[in-house]
Amino acid sequence: MTSVVTAAAGVSVTVRGDAVEETESILDRLASDGVPAALAARSPQLWGPDAVAEAGRRLGWLDLPETSRALVEPLTRLAEEYRAEGLDRFVLAGMGGSSLAAEVITRTAGVELTVLDGTDPLQVARVIADRPERTVVVVASKSGGTLETDGHRRVFEAAFAEAGITCDALRRRFLVITDPGSPLEHSARRAGYHVVLSDPDVGGRFSALSAFGLVPAALAGADIGALLDEAAALAPTLRQPYDNPALALGAALGVAAAAGRDKLLIADNGSGLTGFGAWAEQLLAESTGKDGKGVLPVLVEGVGAPGFAPSPDVRGLVLGDFESAALTVKGPLGAQFLLWEYATAIAGRVLGINPFDQPNVQESKDNTAALLDAFATEGEAALDDGAPYLVDGAVEVHTGGTLGGHSLEGGLTEALDALLESVPARGYLAVMAYLDRTGDDAEAAGLRALLTLRAERLGLAPAPVTFGWGPRFLHSTGQYHKGGPQNGVFLQITGAAPLDVPVPGLPYTFGTLQFAQAIGDLRALRSRGRPVVRLHLRDRAEGLAQLLDALKN
Known part of the structure; x- marks a missing residue:
């Protein structure tokens, strides 16, 4: 057998060549162990006794295709209000899981969102000087104590004040996304800023379909309702032991790394998902790189780029179509967010590590x-x-x-x-x-x-x-x-x-x-x-x- 395609809800995962036998073997074991049903039931025991405490409060992402629907109407209304006030430039100040998903969503949708996720003074100076009279800053930090994001908030407050934007007008220029009870929530409420609380049972890098990914994207003009529809269509398949593309992807990634092919070359070949590799890179590397193990994503510029070649410790994956790759993944963006989060959790199970700490x-x-x-x-x-x-x-x-x-x-x-x-x-x-x-x-x-x-x-x-x-x-x-x-x-x-x-x-x-x-x-x-x-x-x-x-x- 040269290839196996697992497809559902517009998503397909294709495994080819020597990856087929090892992937099918681990899939059979995952099915016999009841892993899909246990994960759907949010069992924290799947990653071993040492991971139970962390995993027990980090599985809320499984419910986001439904629970996040409550955000759609209020965000649509808020975006309209901002634009009616002449506020149509949105800056996202956030790091890692607090910024990468929103960047992918807006770039794929072709709408403008300025992402400030660095500390380089040239970048910071350029972003704060651009159209302050039309700018709203989304400050995103799950913990509420992210050093970079705190600096971004401070410099924007000063820049707005210098531009004569004060009092109620200044308060209108900030929207804060954070977990309930964080230091940022308390300081934002004291300042009178708009606050959106995220689900505390969702870890940062698993938060693509939570407020962290959806709020900035919706304000910028992306259709977040469609994203949730795409994810919701895939969600029922996640409890299945077979015909479950997310399980197949997780098994393929985990078993390859366990066998020593722990470098995952990722190339895009017409997927239409702009910048998706950077989001997947963070999800995989931060989730699996521990205990001396892990999957190292290696983003390359395309299937013809230098370095996109097989070797004993490398597995190639293409977003889109490419018959020479061991793995190819296709599907709409909302479904792919859920697919990769699930697959990462499964890869952690196969590798015997806790995918939810860092x-x-x-x-x-x-x-x-x-x-x-x-x-x-x-x-x-x-x-x-x-x-x-x-x-x-x-x-x-x-x-x-x-x-x-x-x-x-x-x-x-x-x-x-x-x-x-x-x-x-x-x-x-x-x-x-x-x-x-x-x-x-x-x-x-x-x-x-x-x-x-x-x-x-x-x-x-x-x-x-x-x-x-x-x-x-x-x-x-x-x-x-x-x-x-x-x-x-x-x-x-x-x-x-x-x-x-x-x-x-x-x-x-x-x-x-x-x-x-x-x-x-x-x-x-x-x-x-x-x-x-x-x-x-x-x-x-x-x-x-x-x-x-x-x-x-």
């Missing part, structure tokens, strides 16, 4: 907080990463002693080659860019393909290369980097900014916060003995051009 995300947050506390008393010395190993033009190379045995006399190019050569068998290289992802630095995303091609020219064994924008990836693949298999090699990129933006009411700027996040994560990776090189662009435009050229030559 212990190492908190580690990075704690590192950042400690560095900011030290900065308040010690100043810049608290963030010192030492002298660069070498300076090549506009680029400083900081190795932290992790590239022993290389003289690096060839400068930047040799440092990059040495890093590629240090990737172990069955390992991966992660690029982490603390730059302006939506501005002039956006071309840094091309580093993934260029590094892949460079490794090929050096004759190195194929190894997946991932790319993430900092600090965005800290709420996504950052969990896998520290909690998953310890075979990663890391390239961190920071850059001097020509301007900075103070965080009102706090003793640091966004530039300082961004650098503290970078250095905090750098130290976490080095403490694990992983090879890490930091490239600091002394001049962003010149340094980035130099870096790209070094890989092209």
Whole structure:
């Protein structure tokens, strides 16, 4: 048998080649263990006794196709009210699960939503300066204590005040999404902001069909009722042991990772779901990357992109049609959100991990907080990463002693080659860019393909290369980097900014916060003995051009 298609409610999951036998074997075991019925009944025992407490309060996403319908009419009405007042630009300030789904929904629907999920001062300055007279800010944080989001709220409050928007007009400019009883709920109600409470039994990365995904999307003009209809059509199939595409996808992902194919190459080939891979990346990496296990999503630019090729530790998945892929997934967006959430929970069961916690995300947050506390008393010395190993033009190379045995006399190019050569068998290289992802630095995303091609020219064994924008990836693949298999090699990129933006009411700027996040994560990776090189662009435009050229030559 060369392929098996499992389809329902407009969704299809196709498994091909050598993936068929192993997937069918695990599907039979999941069915005989009664897993679909147990998950539909929200049983927290499915992931072992240590996960019961967390899982017991994290399964509300199963009910969202129905429970979220109460949001549709009020949000439609609220969007109309805003537009009648001349407010038609919506900014979403949120991180990870609080922003990625809304970004996918609005990009797929072709409606405008500005997503501010970073701390780069160039990005922050550009977003706050754009059409303040027409702007509403959606502040989204499940915990209510997200450091980045708090900074975004503060800077917008100051910007509105500077523009003469105060009192009732200012209160009208903020809508807050958070869990009941969070610090953000209390402060937002004191300020008189509009508050929408989300279901506390839904974890952040499983919240696509909750208020976190739907509120910003509805305000921007997306049809959230249709999304819920698509998900509701799939929901009845989730309790079935057979003809259950979400079960098939979860089984295929989990059994492949358990057998050592723990890198999942994801390419889009005409799915029509713009940016969906970034949402799936966070869901999978943060949910499964722990206990030395996990599924590492590797987003590639398309089915013909560098690196989209099979290897012993890699499984390829295509969103859309592609007959050469081991896995293909098709279906409407609302149904796909539910499909992938369910599949991730199943993959966690197969791998024997708790898919609902994220212990190492908190580690990075704690590192950042400690560095900011030290900065308040010690100043810049608290963030010192030492002298660069070498300076090549506009680029400083900081190795932290992790590239022993290389003289690096060839400068930047040799440092990059040495890093590629240090990737172990069955390992991966992660690029982490603390730059302006939506501005002039956006071309840094091309580093993934260029590094892949460079490794090929050096004759190195194929190894997946991932790319993430900092600090965005800290709420996504950052969990896998520290909690998953310890075979990663890391390239961190920071850059001097020509301007900075103070965080009102706090003793640091966004530039300082961004650098503290970078250095905090750098130290976490080095403490694990992983090879890490930091490239600091002394001049962003010149340094980035130099870096790209070094890989092209």
